[in-house]
Amino acid sequence: MRRHQRQQARAEALARALDGRPVRDDVLARESEELVRYAEAILRSAHPEPDPTFASDLRASLMTQAPAALGTSGVVVHVRPVEDAPTSSRHRVRTLVAAVTVAAASFGLVATSAQAIPGETLYPVKQGVERVELALERGPVGTGRKQLELASERLDEVDALATRGISRREAPLVDTALAEFTRRARAGSEALLGAYGRDGDAAAAARVDAFTARSTRTIESLQDRLPASAAAPLASAAAAVVGIADDTSQVCQDCSPTAPSQPGRDISALPTDPPVVQGPAPSAAAPSAPAAGAPSASAAPSAQPSSPAPTTPAPTPSTEVTAPVVPVPILPDPVRALTPLLEGILDPSPTTPPASEPLGPIPGVVEDLLGGGGQPTTEPTP
């Protein structure tokens, strides 16, 4: 009991000291003074401020939503109708016209911003609208779907930047967009796969599947069009897609692949040259390294790794003749069945292609990232 009272007295003393009020008990005063230092230190350390652009964009978005959310009509939210003061019809018309004009202008701005890419004036508007849209989504499926949409949008923006040409000043924009892609891709797929696991929502899983296929194609197309500084974020993005495909295969074993073979898409057409997108440390897992370092995969019969052939998810080893399954560094077979393009990227049989067989930079980067590096793994696939 006395201990409890003492504890209360200490808590009260600290609260008083933090408020700058005197503490009568000398012992408690000294103890509290010492603890106040820590509170002060936290106060001093709390630096992060919201980015001004983020703050203004979110404000603008909230103001756009406010009339509907707050139950006020129109855009003229400051003008409070004066009761018992009948407005003339001319005034009402003028107000209506003003409201419609402002609404149209706002709508036009928002609509135009949808096409904006990083670095453009309207891009922050687009981001603000996206945030509000995301916040308005209900439930994990809606949120997950939106996250994947936004992830795809980021990748498309990078693609658009790459097509247009990326200046040195714009390079950080690419990194930021790729990082956001990675984060949203993970969050969205996680929500959708979770929904599939809980409710058996096949559409949710199919959406993830389609997302991985589409993202794979875009990432592949980006590999030789981005500045060197983008190597790491691009590798992270690729690794995220790989991880998502892996998760999909584990959670949804019955999912049918939604990535049909892409006409004209041939992994073997990837450049043999060292990756154009070279990270700061490309040496460890250079794309060519696996060829020499994976003898265990030599028997791999995946003679047509590039062929986006498998049209059914069934891992029927019809073409697999030799027995031991090739040690796959990270991903199991179903992943490869899931998206043929990923199969090309993640081809686990590094020695299969002859030395001249082209292998794009991304696989090397991914393997490096995932620690595979083309070396035989110590965990053979069962």
Add this chain to the structure above:
Amino acid sequence: MIGSWGLLRATVLRLHDRPATSAGDLALLMSIADTSAVTSAGGGGTDPAGDPRATRLRALVELACGGDAEAFGQLYDHYLPGVFRFVYYRVSSRTLAEDLTSETFTRALRSIGRYEWQGKDFGAWLTTIARNIVTDHYKSSRNRLEVVTEEAPETGPVQPGPEDEVLESLTNAVLMDAVRALPDEQRDCLLMRFVQDMTISQTAEALGRSEGAVKQLQLRAVRRLAREVPREAVT
């Protein structure tokens, strides 16, 4: 802003080792209170009744509840920094913090009609929303590690510069890491009190606890911090 005022007052008292009752002390406190460290906190401090700022905030809340969008915008301006920092120190990722902060204010906008009868301080109400959103985020995902490792948490401007600044950044990082490692309720209590600058009463409302319980939480949290973080890091 009672929290900041109290801290500032305690700091000055400690530095000068004398009672802060004179007009000179008051002027000194006022000058410190104008520094960004205090004015930018903006977490939700509600000054005592009669304070013009508290009165203004109450009026804004009433207007917003009545459907005034601009009033909500001004509340947003006032509370954004504190809410953002609270979320940021929970998720350690600026982009994720921006998303969750957006969600907090969007949800607040949509449910402000229900605010009045809940009878909570507006800052505490916002913080409760933010806290729930962050909790939901972690519940519905298993990406804790991904988030944590996505960005190095900011604890100040870490730039090459004078040695003192670098050291300060490092010690800040140590301190905030220790805060993050506290048990959930203790951590949130400290974030609300000293990052958002909320009062004991507001913190109690946001946490759904009594003021006495918050004082105990605060004591346990700070004492634990004092055990984990070297004293030199905070002096």
